[in-house]
Amino acid sequence: MDIDVYRPGELTGADRTAWTALQAGAPPHGSPLANPFLSPEFTLAVGRCRRGVRIAVVREDGDPVAFFPFQRSAAGVGRAVGLGVSDAQGVVHRPGFEWDARELLRACGLSVWEFDHLVAGQRPFEAGASGTFPSPVMDVERGYETYLAHLRARSPKFTRTTLAKERRLGRDAGEVAYVHDERDPAVLHTLMEWKSAQYRRTGRSDRFAHDWITQLVRQLFHTRADRFAGVLSVLSAGGRPVAAHFGLRGERVLACWFPAYDPAYAKYSPGLILHLRMAEAAAAEGIAHLDLGRGQKEYKDSLKTREILVSEGWVTRRHPVAVGHRARRAPVRALRNAVVSRPGLFEPADKILKKVGKVRTGRR
Template sequence: MDTGIRVHRPGELTAADRAAWTALQSKAHLHGSPELANPFLSPEFTLAMSRVRRGVRVAVVREGGEPAAFFPFQRSVTGVGRAVGLGVSDAQGVVHRPGFTFDARELLRACGLAVWEFDHLVAGQGPFASGATGTFESPVMDVDQGWETYLGRLRERSPKFARTTLAKQRRLMRDTAGARYVHDERDPAALRTLMGWKSAQYRRTGRSDRFASAWITALVERLFHTRSDPFAGILSVLYADGRPVAAHFGLRTERVLACWFPAYDPDYARYSPGLVLHLRMAEAAAADGIAQLDLGRGRKEYKDSLKTRDLYVSEGWVTRRHPVAVGHRARRAPVRALRNAVVSRPELFEPADRLLKRVGRIRSRP
């Protein structure tokens, strides 16, 4: 198998290879693998990651001289492999042509990896799925049949949520000056506002501030300026009283808008501007021909209300017989097991969440 595999830095891929990668994504829904169209599996995301993190590589598998599959990954000098953007990426795996099969351990050997760790492995990755240690819901909003159809389903499935959210939207329009929605805002100042809100939210809730990591900030800014026909970073903003009151930054391909960083101004919390924003995003996405908004892994009340169904992603690792793989798994497994036990059990999660928020309030005091 390895005779057909070459490993490249993302910037070394030819224009033809990048076009082939994009074509596999754009046709994935026609071949029964719509999960491969996720923006986090795109060449643009991998290239942006290579600009802010070391060790990003792409294995290109060829059959008959033509690209059959693309496997993006990050590699350490010791041979520890991670999914590209592990911890911030919401979709991971091999982008491949219909009917493509591979041996996971042979692929790792060809890439010089002792282990490959993932936390958002998409469906249909059978050779990697055998290494999954857990599978989790990833809610989506289907808008492929249009906004009115989605809204009708929302009213049937979550009537109280739909009624109150739409009422708050009307109240926001009535109570504020110049309320408006911009689906694809190009003002970098609005992006900085969003990142400031998100940092404050992380601190307020006792979570680790992702935007305190310079590489995550650089990644988001780079993706904000990345635009092509099949891919773009999309900043959506809800304005009122002449300023942003809610915003979201995500990534889109031709058919999928991946929801990533939403936040809002707490001064407008009574209007639930974040929920209003998601409904406006769904309406605009449907008009743009987007089929699906992927809300990302994890159960939250607002996701349960907005979703039409769940996809599933997995976490775990695939290993070769190698001491580096043994050591990596021994170090990482207890941390993951503890986190998942807390998140999945209300009797553990609720007191832990309260404690984090209490710590957050202390940290946020002037």
């Protein structure tokens, strides 16, 4: 393999175009490479917020055939770009391309590469996976009415109740309106405030307490390309926002990312109403599916039509740094996954976190 490694600002316009073309050539159902988290725009945005972002470009006869974005520490520890907030990771490549994982790591100066959302079809990396997890999907390629008919057939009570709550929201709070691509930064700020409050209320770590994540979301909000954009969707009642979501749009995939709502309207399930409106608008724009992201959530189970799989783990070379990194990280991941995957452990842990959240927010 002919491999060159670049800093984000060194990537040429021709290489960015080739990267996007490889994604465009990936069918949305047959390949997860169309996910916008695997786009050059996402990697370049992370590169403006985080140190150590690099892109390996693999060429054959001078033409790029694969792109591998990663973050690298001075010690040679590699991580997926945006690890912790990225919902799709791996090598973007032409169909049929094969690579040697250790050769790629060596060319990138890495002793280990850690991932937590490795997309399917990355066979050279899959040997290092320590776990595989479902990522629910809402298929809308055949249109919103087809999706809604599927939802009614699978979960008639859920569908009926959600649509009834939307009508009740309109009666109680005023006319319900939806904007699929809101461009007002003030509304994005409101969403981030809601999400931060939700993290604190449920005892979770507040992602927006990290400056780089806040900067990243704001950058992506202003990013507009032919096959990529940050999309802020807003549900309002009586002229007041009650729920919002910020995600990333690719050519055929809408990656769901940060949903939140005003707790004052919780009884109307505004988040569910919002996702149905998002599905309707996405279908009208030619989106094939909405990727709800890895994670066990009741609302995802209710909305999904199927699941795709993502993996977490490490690819390593024989190196002391790789051994030390894995020894330090593996127990933490194993404990977290054991708790999340077992209701008998997750439910008590979730209750404890919510109690902590009440203390943090001063509620009783």
